[in-house]
Amino acid sequence: MATFRDASPIIYTEDLPASLAFYRDRLGLPETYRFPDDGEAVFVGLNGVSLAAVTDGETGSHGLPIRPRAGRQFEMCVYTDDVDGAVGELRDAGVPVLVEPADQPWGERMAYVADPSGHPVMICATA
Template sequence: MLSTEDMDRAVGFYRDLLGGTETYRFPEGEPPVFLALRLGESEVGLGAIGASAPLHGQPQRPAQGHRIELCVYVDDVDATVERLRAAGVPILVEPVDQAWGERVAYVADPDGNLLMLTR
C-alpha cells in the first residue's frame, strides 16, 4: 500500500495513465480513503494520508528520497513513457534495453515514488 497526499492525482496516475483496474474501494463513492488497483498480475493499494488514524499508530508522511521502488510490467515501455510524458509525469530514465533482456524506464509517481516500467 502506498500513502498519498492527493488521492485524485494518485488514482489518475495508477488507474488512468498506467491502466490499473479498480478492485476495491472504501468507502463506496467519492472520495475513497483506500483504493486497490490491479496492474497486470499485481495489485497496489492507495491510502489517503490524514483520512483517518493509521492502525499501526505511526505518523504517515509522503515518501522522501528513494524509499521504495515499484516494478510495473507494461505491454510497451516506449509507448507508456510517451503517454506519461504527455501527461506531465517526470521521466527519470528513458527506455533502454538491459543486458538481462528487458527494456526498462524509470518514472516518478505523483508522490515521488520510483517506478521501473519494464517489458
C-alpha cells in the same frame, strides 16, 4: 503453519486522486475496492500488482537511494509491450521521466518515471 497469499503493497500518498489518476487511469490498473463506498475515498485497492523486495542501502537503477530512512520506501514495476511508446505517452501527459528507456543486460528494456508522490515507477518489457 499459516499460509499467506496475495501480498499487496500499500502506497502512502498525500494526494489519493492524483495517485489514482496515475495508477488507475494512466497505467490501467483496475480498481477492485473503494472505501468508503460513497463520498471521497480514503483507501482504494487496485488489481494487477505483485510484491518484491530489495536490499536497503543500494542505489536503484533510477539513481535514487533505496533507503526507507531517506523517504524512498516504495518502487513500482509495471510491464508493458512497448516501453518507448509508454514512456512517450506518460511524458506527453506531464509525468516526469527519471530514466529514459534502455536495454538492460538481463534482457529487459527499462525506463523510470515518477508517480505523483515522487516514487520511482519502472516501466519495462521483456526484450
